[in-house]
Amino acid sequence: MTTATPQTANRAATGTDPLALIDVDHVRFYVGNAKQSAFFYASAFGFQVEQIRDLTTGSRESAQYLLTQGNIRFLLETPLSKNHPAATELAKFGDGIKDIAFNVFDAEAAWKAAVKNGGESAYEPVTASDAHGTVTTAGIKTYGRTVHTFVSRTGEYALPKIKQGATFMPGFRSIGPFALNEYNKQHPCGLKFVDHAVGNVEEGKMNTWVDWYEHVLGFQMFKHFDDNDISTEFSALMSKVMASGNQLIKFPINEPAAGKKKSQILEYLEWHDMTPGVQHLALRTDDEIASVAELRRRGVDFLNIPESYYQGVWTRVEAMLKQHGHAGVKEDHARVRDLGILVDADDEGYLLQLFSTPLQDRPTLFFEIICRRGSQSFGKGNFKALFESLELEQERRGNL
Ligand code: FE2
Secondary structure, three states: OOOOOOOOHHHHHHOOOOOOOOEEEEEEEEOOOHHHHHHHHHHHHOOEEEEEEOHHHOOOOEEEEEEEEOOEEEEEEEEOOOOOHHHHHHHHHOOEEEEEEEEOOOHHHHHHHHHHOOOEEEEEEEEEEEOOEEEEEEEEEOOOOOEEEEEEEOHHHOHHHHHOOOOOOOOOEEOOOOHHHHHHHHOOOOEEEEEEEEEEOOOOOHHHHHHHHHHOOOOEEOOOOOHHHOOOOOOOEEEEEEEOOOOOOEEEEEEEOOOOOOOHHHHHHHOOOOOOEEEEEEEEEOOHHHHHHHHHHOOOOEOOOOOOHHHHHHHHHHHHHHHOOOOOOOOOHHHHHHOOOEEEEEOOEEEEEEEEOOOOOOOOOEEEEEEEEEOOOOOHHHHHHHHHHHHHHHHHOOOO
8 A cells, every 4th residue: 555755756856867757748659541540539539630740841751740638749650651660560560659758858868878777779869950949859669669769859849838839849830720629629528648558568578577667767666555456367467557756657567367368468469469569548637527428429439337337336436435534436426327437446545537449440559538536546446346347247148
């Protein structure tokens, strides 16, 4: 029942640690058709399609679209020829996340520190500059096909300016009028930032990558109340959570484990060329009910929660909250059930969460919509409850 102490927070504040992370700069997706994907993420999830870098701006290698919502920045990139590295990756993996990029004070210094700590370089520092400022990027390889890029920015390209709509980096331009942007301003989905990004790795490799985040990036194990519950006969996966020093972002690492059913992690790997990658991004909202209601209205497909789940959840959650002196769940219980939202509690409070179905035809990447009311964990209580509910449904159908 402990939470990690952010021991590097002070170093982060003074900027003396090259690996101090300021923010998630952006998340880069490789997609088969960025023009169409931009429409999907705008229409389904309410993103603003802001900027573009493509043939019209002189980029002959790839097309990139910058989508934003709250403090979330997605770059959707499509190769324009078979020679672009993304073309090979798309053939192997389909659409998915290539890069979770961190904003740092000095990208070159961060990259050097990570490499010195044992990280493998993905690409060396490169600086794009013009009269308005500079953007320096350098990348290291993490699990499977995934990269962490370090980004440092100066002048008009500084992150606070980007958040206010400044040009993302040299070569980008404003998309101009885009009808869905106005619609999305009037009908917000309320997504604020990336809460966590989950990696699926091969069986037996979870601890390798846990060590990697600790030694290469200076992350720490994020302990939470349900450590003992990490692997059950139902969940068929093992998971450990690594947190950046300032707890800016958390990276749960999953590996498959033997269970009653085929592991969802193994299914992911089988459709991902047996290569580790990002399984889901959790996007944070302050109002789970409003966000999920709007996303459902737009046609986002979520995991179906059996009615039986709600027969036990309130007793379980309210008992935990009461035991630790917290007020009960303030959201309307009937609305939570009607929207099919999951609830979990720990010693610090509760959370509401819901998982989308895969975002592409392969059963790989999906989103989680999460709202935290004190709880800093990941809904482990739902693993067992969800599987038990599913089995209950199976039993009712005579299939168990
Ligand atoms: Fe999650």
